[in-house]
Amino acid sequence: SVCEGVDCGPVGRCVEGDAPACACDAGYHADGLSCVLDGCPGPECPRAVSEWETLWQAEWARRDREYCTELSTSTGADQEHYFLSYCIVGLVSMWRATADDAYLDLVFGLIDNTLEDAVAGDDGFRHWPGPPENGGESYPLWESYYWRHVVTLVRVLHDNPEVRARSDYQARYEALLAFSERDVWEKWHSRGLGNLYRSRTHMASHWARIGMELYRITGEAQYLEVFENISHGEMPGRPSNLRMQLYPNPSTPSAYTWASHWGVPEGDEVQDTSHAGAIVSFWEEAVEAGMYWTVEDRAALTSTLMDVMWFEDGSFARFVDGTSGSDGPYPAPDGRCGQCGRLHEWLVLGRHDRAVQAKIE
Secondary structure, eight states, X not given: OTTTTOOOOTTEEEEOSSSOEEEEOTTEEEOSSSEEETTOSSTTOOOOHHHHHHHHHHHIIIIIHHHHHXXXXXXXXXXXXHHHHHHHHHHHHHHHHHOOHHHHHHHHHHHHHHHTTOEEOTTSOEEOOOOGGGTTOOOHHHHHHHHHHHHHHHHHHHXXXXXXXXXXXXXXXXXXXXXXXXXXXXXXXXXXXXGTSOSBHHHHHHHHHHHHHHHHHHOOHHHHHHHHHHHTSOOTTOSOOHHHHOEEOXXXXXXXXXXXXXXXXXXXXXXXXXXXXXXXXXXXXXXXXXXXXOHHHHXXXXXXXXXXXXXXXXXXXXXTTSOOOSSSSOOTTTTOOSOSSOOGGGGGGGGSOHHHHHHHO
């Protein structure tokens, strides 16, 4: 295929022909083997990668390098690897945006630090020792929340053989893929399907994403099955799936609302904005891959973000239906709060929407 190893970026697709070419989303045009915003450079253009890199480097030096290193060199017994996932996705994003392998080397270093603490258990699988109250075993939530970003990196490496040909990246790719298949997926699968088909939408979405990425790499049906069951099929032991959870926002029909618990009536147990981000970033990767979730789903999520829950002053609602609830340190009267939790995984929607990107800036 002439498109092998060609990456047109998040707003483009490589198309076949006598030579590779990029087909770009609306509002973008092809410039060689990449897609650039129509009318740029100009006053309406988003910040350049170099500008974002300058901001990123300042924050990395100020605090994050030390913080991420501390998380990675911990044993993970106090949920440190869960929060290390932020460092992983940030570094991988900077590497993909800049093509500077220094970022890739940094992320490999952090992952290697955690692997040094993974020990073989009685069942032969490697694991990170967890808190005493869990018998020294880690929680599937902690591992899946962290490793979903690692396995996305592995899939990006799979898709880019020219990167794997550099340095020792092929060996690193093979080691991480082997760990992903055996010591993450097979380990938790062997301990019971409930470890994958979790009791909450966001927790199950981690495994759907891992399954999706492993399927894209290996083509093995077991991974696709879990992705499809959680996305739109029959989940063992659960009365619903992610598709069945979705319904239009009562006041903004273009937006999605959904519950965090499986199969509850519409309007109950509405998903919180913070944990919803993991589902949104999973769906975005699935849309990019052409795997079940669609550009129409992306548009509905963008409406949820922009029309329902993210307000003009930068604050955002605690729940995806635009409400705040009455518990916790949240200003309840107008549904707004400054620090409700995590919004960052919603921001991938800015890859395809100028208004989202402008609001991010």
